[in-house]
Amino acid sequence: xNELEPEHxxxxxxxxxxxxxxxxxxxxxxxxxxxxxxxxxxxxxxxGDNVGLATVYxxxxxxxxxxxxxxxxxxxxxxxxxxxxxxxHDHIVxxxxxxxxxxxxxxxxxxxxxxxADRGFTIHDHSLHIYGxxxxxxxxxxx
Amino acid sequence: xNELEPEHxxxxxxxxxxxxxxxxxxxxxxxxxxxxxxxxxxxxxxxGDNVGLATVYxxxxxxxxxxxxxxxxxxxxxxxxxxxxxxxHDHIVxxxxxxxxxxxxxxxxxxxxxxxADRGFTIHDHSLHIYGxxxxxxxxxxx
DNA sequence: ATGCAAATGAGAATGATTATCGTTCGTGTC
DNA sequence: GACACGAACGATAATCATTCTCATTTGCAT
Ligand SMILES: [Mn+2]
Ligand SMILES: [Mn+2]
Ligand SMILES: [Zn+2]
Ligand SMILES: [Zn+2]
Numbered sequence: 028x029n030e031l032e033p034e035h036x037x038x039x040x041x042x043x044x045x046x047x048x049x050x051x052x053x054x055x056x057x058x059x060x061x062x063x064x065x066x067x068x069x070x071x072x073x074x075g076d077n078v079g080l081a082t083v084y085x086x087x088x089x090x091x092x093x094x095x096x097x098x099x100x101x102x103x104x105x106x107x108x109x110x111x112x113x114x115x116h117d118h119i120v121x122x123x124x125x126x127x128x129x130x131x132x133x134x135x136x137x138x139x140x141x142x143x144a145d146r147g148f149t150i151h152d153h154s155l156h157i158y159g160x161x162x163x164x165x166x167x168x169x170x
Numbered sequence: 171x172n173e174l175e176p177e178h179x180x181x182x183x184x185x186x187x188x189x190x191x192x193x194x195x196x197x198x199x200x201x202x203x204x205x206x207x208x209x210x211x212x213x214x215x216x217x218g219d220n221v222g223l224a225t226v227y228x229x230x231x232x233x234x235x236x237x238x239x240x241x242x243x244x245x246x247x248x249x250x251x252x253x254x255x256x257x258x259h260d261h262i263v264x265x266x267x268x269x270x271x272x273x274x275x276x277x278x279x280x281x282x283x284x285x286x287a288d289r290g291f292t293i294h295d296h297s298l299h300i301y302g303x304x305x306x307x308x309x310x311x312x313x
Numbered sequence: 314a315t316g317c318a319a320a321t322g323a324g325a326a327t328g329a330t331t332a333t334c335g336t337t338c339g340t341g342t343c
Numbered sequence: 344g345a346c347a348c349g350a351a352c353g354a355t356a357a358t359c360a361t362t363c364t365c366a367t368t369t370g371c372a373t
Contacts, residue, residue, distance in 0.1 A: 042370065044320060064361080079322035084361060102243065104330095105360065119291055128289055135281050139300055142273050147305040148262055155298045157282055162290035185339065187351060207330080222353035227330060229351095247360095248329065319370080326363065337352065343345085 039093040046078045050086050054096065054110045061118075061127050063105045101127075101156055117155040126161055182236040189221045193229050197239065197253045204270050206248045244270075244299060260298040269304055 032051070033043035041047060049071055059066065068083045087108055090096040096108045101120055115136075116129040135155065143150045175194070176186035184190060192214055202209065211226045230251055233239040239251045244263055258279075259272040278298065286293045 042319070044370070046321070077322085079324095081323080081362075082321055085321085088362095100243070100245065119286060119289060121291065122294055128291075130285050130289075132281050132285060135278050138275050138278050139298075142275060143262060143300055143302055146262060146271055146273075148264065148271075148300070148302040149305075150300060150302040151265055152302075153298070153300040155282075155296070157286055157291070157293060157296040159286055159291040159293040159295075162292075185350070187339070189352070220353085222355095224331080224354075225352055231331095315373080317370105317372095319368105321366105321368070323366100324364090327361085329360090330358080332357065333355085335352105335354100337350105339350080340348100342347085 035095065039090075039095055041089060041093060046082050047086050047089075049076055049078065050083065050090070051095065054108070061099070061107045061109045063107050065105065067108075099156075100154070102158065117157075119157040119159065121161040122158050123160050128161075178238065182233075182238055184232060184236060189225050190229050190232075192219055192221065193226065193233070194238065197251070204242070204250045204252045206250050208248065210251075242297070242299075245301065260300075262300040262302065264304040265301050266303050271304075 032055075033048065035051060036043045036047055050067060053067060053070055054062070057070065059070075062070075064080070064083050064087055067087065068078065068080050071078045071083070087096060087098075087106075091098050091108065094111055097111045099107045099109070099118065101107055101118070114131070116131045117135075119128050119130060120126070139153055140150065175198075176191065178194060179186045179190055193210060196210060196213055197205070200213065202213075205213075207223070207226050207230055210230065211221070211223050214221045214226070230239065230241075230249075234241050234251065237254055240254045242250045242252070242261065244250055244261070257274070259274045260278075262271050262273060263269070282296055283293065
């Protein structure tokens, strides 16, 4: 449906296959920024592509390991992925409509570093999710 | 094995049954502060009690809803519970040995409130997990 | 065009959690 | 203390997300 970019895959050490190109394209040119495996699978389905769900899971994990995507574990049991654009950020999620907003707070980040240091921990990763309701009037996002 | 406390259950609107008393006792008098359903199940098993795994899951969820326990979703796919002692705190988890330390940082808490307010969100809940390695020398906690 | 390892897709398998359902237990009544 | 009855239990089937297996297809280098 769009131009494909085999360079990104090759440079990530991944051979350029059709399913991989389709998934990457979805994240780069699709409307949803945060998507689960099932989301990706359905969108590819809807656009007439015949990809297996197992392949979607496989590719998402590979992309994560290759640093192309970032995985998040919001509440609800399913992993959500987004394009890795290098800039770390955390998320605030609306429990009514599922809308996700991103934020970065340097004060929080530095406090985390201090907390870990004080306790003799080497930080590997961290996750901060705020759950709430976005103002009812603007809530009409999608389910 | 210890004194049982049916009051807590009754006051929580829960009928005082043997499995419930055992589970509650584990959290109040056991050695582990943070436990998964499987952890609880095994510990009860080991102490000779015949409780069903389904009952453990049921009771943990009931206790959570009754406000007796708090549920956390650390990485690893399984829910972890701890006694609800009223004071909110976040967690830093060692990815090597599984050791968990708790912390509360008012600066982080207030920044979160501000972030939500700025975006028109009413906070329902939030989760902050820091993952890392605790200093190798003190790491010999359990797997 | 050929060859072959790597990737894919269908479906089975897994691990955590929940739902079902016949049996047992807790508690209030006589 | 015996009874009654609905709540709770325990064993097991079912569900859900995700991973694994394996026969078939594909990407890519000869
Ligand atoms: Mn994001
Ligand atoms: Mn805790
Ligand atoms: Zn909303
Ligand atoms: Zn450790």
